[in-house]
Amino acid sequence: MLPTGDRVTVLPNGNASIEPAEGREDIGFVTPQAFDGSDELIAVPFDMVDDIEAGLEDPRRYNVTRLLGAGQTDAGAAPASALDDRAYTGLLPDPTGESGTVADEAQKFSVILRDRTGGVPDDSWAMWATRDGSDFGGFAIDADGVGSEAFMPGDYIIVTQFRRAPTDTERGELVLGITPVTVGDGQGQLLVDATTAQPVSAEVERDDAVYVGAPISYGALSRKDESFGLAASAVAEAGSDIYLMPEPDLPEFELSLMYQPTFLSPEGSADPYTYNLALGELDGFPADTEYAFTDDELAQVETHLHDLGAAVRGHTCDYGDFVERQTGIGLCRRVPVAFPSTHTMLYTAEPGISWEHSAKGGIYAEGTQRIVDGFVDDRTGVVYEPGRTERTVVKGPFSAGAPVVARSADEAGGHLIGGLLYPGFSVGGESLAQVGFDGTMSLSRDGRLVSETEGVQRFVMDMPAEPGRYTLAAESVFSGTTSVFAAASSQSWSFDVGEMPEEGYEYLDLPVVSLGIEGAEGGWVDGDEPVEVTLQAMAGAPYAPVEVESMTFEVSYDDGRTWRNVAIERDGGTAAGVLCPPRRAEFVSVRMTAVDTAGTEVAHTTIRSFGLA
Template identity: 30%
Template structure:
């Protein structure tokens, strides 16, 4: 009998802790946000709670199943998986700081309690829509109070036996029949309430009455990828069964009424020779209806002209993750495909007000990769346009937050005698974000060196990625502190941001409450320039540059006292001051670039009324053509 207790929520691994904390206990693992599964597929845990699945080369058509347990753990299993099931518990591996599931030691794997035979025997027998034993069938029995969670897989006879204590349960299960020549494969998902007593119980769920799940578009096309999710959620427990398949499968669901049940179907359909795409989503609560064929009119969709310009250099075969997240249902999926940069196409999107859209590009060069993600976006029916990556690249300001039940603290703050720093190094003014990772999480291709000084004396030196780091202080120390970061990205496909530097000075003292998280007086200059698309602008067109001195949201507001801008066209060998038209914390300037200039480097400086001072430098903040 397996008794499953609460597991820390998935959000516990989304702090983006990617540099070894200077004060970390060496026995405490530093969580990661990307795990490579046995077989080479990668799962990236995203800050919004969804995940991105990137198939290894040659495995794009395998498909995968994702199960979210009652405690929040995400278990992602390719449909051809053969390794130890514990090596697919992405949440547990991420918490343990294990980016490679195959290499993770036994001690880092999530414990799996064995069925000891106690309790009532439940025999589950599953047949497909044609009365035959399916190729595969999986399921989970979960007690309505979340105290018991028992997973099973049927054997070659189509049966599985588990033992659970008497009580009320819900079962989520699915079956898969693989495609054969001349016949599509079939996937069926189902939910069923189950009451277990003291005598053996036989469950024989019939899927003969299952209903097809599909979308009918105005223009015929072919499915490139489709995801189907069933989630059961109450005040005490939530878990789900999700599958992602290509167009070689037909999807079915067994109709049922259950007020705790949520479902979502999300297909991607290519039309017009793949020049256009339908990216659709349908969802419902309380029941799986008998009719799930969804007709779609173009007029009800957002027609988004998406410009994929690249990042200063062409790139063939970038990995694209398009995500749809239904906030009200906490259901999200990521559709993966290949795209050449630069390119442009029209994508037709569902426009439910509950649905958030996002695009992410993954560029790989050997063991290092760069990921660019758009901000969360919502759309209404009608024409729209979107450029992935508008504006220069540079530092931005993450808001200060003490966190809630589903997230941790963020931003720049002090707690007792510890500083916590949460940097966004490669951001654009349109709220897009670059993340850079290496084959080894602690060998970042950013080549960062961070120094922390107190009254001019070095306290700490930290290398690697710096999205979230901490550093210890002397007990009860007050004084003038300085943080400097010297960065040298080394990815050939990132044509801009060849070097970056931040130099920030501030005052800090211990708080009255040593347990309180007190925001630091951090503000930075966010710079924008007109006409920058994909980190590139027209060299012959005058550009308006905007500076905005921004304090971390939820923290301490500061007012700029001084604000300056310098430009360089020779990678920082010489700098030219730029006259600003300033209005408070904002300033603008119109610049005409010299003939023959190929790139623009920027250096901004500011001081404020809280005694802070900051200088930010980006070599090749954008390119000129």
């Protein structure tokens, strides 16, 4: 939560959503990209920009990435010791860390901002960079809409954002621009006149669609040096219109625009729908930024949202950007949904646009958007074609997910092992993790226990420094109320480690055997026919297939009291088999083992992997 009460939620796939606090729905946000090109998420409400530039508000309390990295979820209450220790220039960290001095030949240069009425904007932000990327900085915009800096003679690029707030009778406006200037040729000021800007808007076919706002990103990436570029983003809320200043003459840069409006069906609609649009262009600003679409020009995805045995509330969050490279800041609009339900999702359907889908359902920790009992699903790299199609969210079956585990050396010279485990995970056309497991973790070396801890989905334990063969084991029980699947899980890996790398950090590729069944929905499979299963050894993040030397597969129809071996046909790390469940079986539990080509042994059991309908 930001000091203003606005809430920023970072999703498991790295994207994020912003929810204004009550009464702040029309403020909007500046989300500038750091001078050093890092992916840090900085989210500043427009009404806080002036206070930050004036030194009255701490910009470090709006660097979401750094705050979460320090374990802080309430930016206003975070102690000073937990804040970013870098110097800031306005809203952004100073990449040089130097205060700098003004040379005698420096000249005063002013930026003057005027909105579409000719008046001074309510809130403004501007930054600059030398055209060769050797220096960066920001302007402090005063009450007259003017910001001044002392510049050495040379070529510069100036990025601006400013807004006029909406009123009870008039819509607000958000104006964005990039402008090149030359200092030393008699040009001592730049007037950014919003009356020359073109509108950026979108219209959709359905007359009752409700526009709820849009993130928009724009930038200039050097063609000679891809490590240098200027980019900025903002979030326009529903009460404001967006305008873009004319395309600048910057031939040595690749210009980009990404505009991501969202429209929702009216509240309480019997046929809920969402328009998620990703509109823009690489290598130049679009000639026409007033977009209009019929439904037939979009992907119309009838989305079936299943539960796991208990009806829950949740949300979806869909992010679209260019396939070639991401230009946006990764902000998506959270859309409330019910599990189970059917929801029509409409998406920009172009070969150059890729979508990332996130869905959550279950019980949230009080006052947060963090699921503590439920499930989280992520899909990436989805490219749509125009037309009607279907998608299922929450499929199953469930087995162990590939863990993210690393060992490290701490500052005191000790060694640790830690990471993320997924006791209940589905990869059947999804990456869905169940949340709500309790249990214990243990680490053994050469058969002797060396460390153990409570908690399995996130864990850290002491680990000896010595090389050797270790066994990491987890015993988990699903303690939530939202699922009848993955009721219990056992996982173990035996692996070899050598000396700690010089950098003091090493990821451990610990494999699992995933389980796939075509046609699974909500964890259930048709039990009237033989069930064809696919097994795939996987490891890493993101998950990738791995080769194995051996693999076994067993099933139980009585929650693990008795087990039956299943004959499989294996080809490398992939195998297939057929189950013939007893007539009265209700759930199927699974047990897999494998040995990969590095000699790592894995064994895991999932009680109630899927149900038989």
